[in-house]
Amino acid sequence: MHAGVSPSRGLAAGLAIVISLSACGTPPPDATTLLKQSSQRMLGLKGFHFQMQISGFTGPDEPVQSAQGDAHPPALHARVNLKEGGILLEVEVIFAAGNIYLKSFTGGWQQLTPDEVAQYFDARSLFDPQVGLFAAMRETTKAARGNVEKVNGHETYPITGQVSGARMHELLTLIRDQGSYQATYWIGTQGSDLWRARLTGNLFDAEKPATITFDFSNHDHPVSVTPPPLG
């Protein structure tokens, strides 16, 4: 007598296959694809919060130590900590409608000319869609994906690679335009959000190493940056 497979058993087996397949999941995209997806995602956001920390040798004329603020590339509003003669000072910076504004130790907002900006830490290109950090992600070479890591409570794929000095110099004029630097990006396993980016190498001096770390949060929270009232 032929004992056929009962419909309930067939359904169970089918379900088991579906469950086990979905448990295995699809393999994550390769490192280069992840970088492109994340770059696209970050440039498409309505806004985000960022923290930037520079450690190591920050250069004889490079007083910026850290910055934090909100951005809707290329516009941004940040508080920047500068080292001036051994003491730490905070200034506020706005980059909006193509102009850069500064609020220093005392007094109100003043608008800087492009020549003046070029003397200091020029943040105009930091998140610029064409030459900023997110654009540089797409040009990272030798990209390799590591095992899942948690960054600020979020599961991410760490991706390491190389970026050229010339490319980084476009992003931040104070970075040396020679050789290449090590870049690491921590990209969310879900949604391609960039949670952290780190640039390491002899960034500000041919002999001495330094690291710039960016931490991102509040992805897609609307950020609107307008020119401040002067004076």
Add this chain to the structure above:
Amino acid sequence: MITPFRSHRLRSVNRTVLLGLTGAGLFLASLDAYVVVTALLPMLKSVNIAVNRPEQATPIITGFLLGYLAVMPVAGGLSDRFGRLRLFAACLVLFAFGSFLTATAPSLAQLVTGRVLQGAGGGALVPAVLALAADLYPAGNRSPVLGAVSALQEIGSVLGPLWGGLITASSFGWTWIFWINIPAAALLLWALWPEIRAGGEERRPANLDWLGALLATAGLALLTLALYAATPEQSPVGEGVIWQLPLALLCFVLFVWHERRTPHPLINVRRFRDSSFTGSALTNAIAGAGLMVALVYIPVLANAVFSMNASSAALLLFRLMLGIPIGALLGGFLAQRLRSYRFVAALGLVLAAIGFLMLSGWNEGSLTPHLLGSPLTVADGELLLTGFGLGLEIAPVSAALLDAVGDAERGAGASFLIVMRLVGMLVGFSLVAGFSLWEFHRATAHLIPPLPGLNPNFATQYAIYVLKVKQAIFDEYHLIFRATAIALFIGALLAALTLRPLPRPRWR
């Protein structure tokens, strides 16, 4: 309230050694009470906070005071319940842990948490050691020992800023102010361990007014938050003042309501009907506020406009701190001799107020002129006078309050004195910090700094700018010191109007 009880085992051990060891712990904690005032700028720098955001340093100071105030009301009762030495050990561990958190803080949040725990551990040591001293020595011989314990605490707090300044300026750096507490606390615990483990102390159930302590602490914490100007360029008080202040007042009203009903109150609130009690409590708080203003703003002034390092700033402040014990000793003697609390207390506060008025006239050249050809400068004399005045009022104001409460409530009265002084420090400093920074931002709102680089006149413009900023800082300090002087004059008036004369001595 501290109640001595017989402990045969404790009496059998060398009580001088026991008191010496616990006293050393108390000294260690009291050193840290104001230790940060000369280390604030490097502390802020290490958690990446800029020098032009000094408002963020406020919680480093208020956090310690709040922690201290939170444990004071219950520490005496806890030492009854668990034993003096056990409470001492637990508090020392808490203090050491707070020190560890402070020393290793990567952020302001951890720095403040560390200071709150340091305050809580250090604050509870005071009643624990006083109660232990009362256990170890019989009633007739107790007074000098209790005096010595209190003196140890006062000396510690006077030396704290100097200690902090010297370590901060050394190659060790500010974190060693706190690192050093850990081996010191461990050494003390190791030495005391056989006694702690033997558990020979008598223990008894204590009536702890948890609800009262909670309401008082919640009220003070809310008041501190309400007065904390996190963005002084916009407001001299906290953003949440509209809801925090009424809530704080509600906590205080509930506290008074509860204290009137509970059988074992923290403080007998009916005593406030006695003008001598209320007057001395308020005078004590005003003097506390005055001391705190001097403690914080003299080192900051030294750093900001006299360009002194931490140890020089500490030495400048030490001139004022030195006047305090001298004044305190003389204040007790004078009050007894003249048989008047009100005269000596008012005199002390008037002298301190005059001292603050003199300090409020300081400018860039104020530290150099010498006093009538002596090696001392005029500034030294002004600082000594201010400290001397603040010291002179301590004994008469304390004695007036303790006389007002009578024998049965003396322990609670002594705790209340410390609490009121700390409340004055906390509230006074919070108010002054917020309003002075707000005023500084208002005064410099249109003072835009010149930019270097392309500007050919930059050097001249920058020199003029720095002068203007220094002047704005001086103006801010003049305002702070004048306001403090007015508060101290009010305190003097209060003392003159309310303090009762000394009672007639009772001969046995």
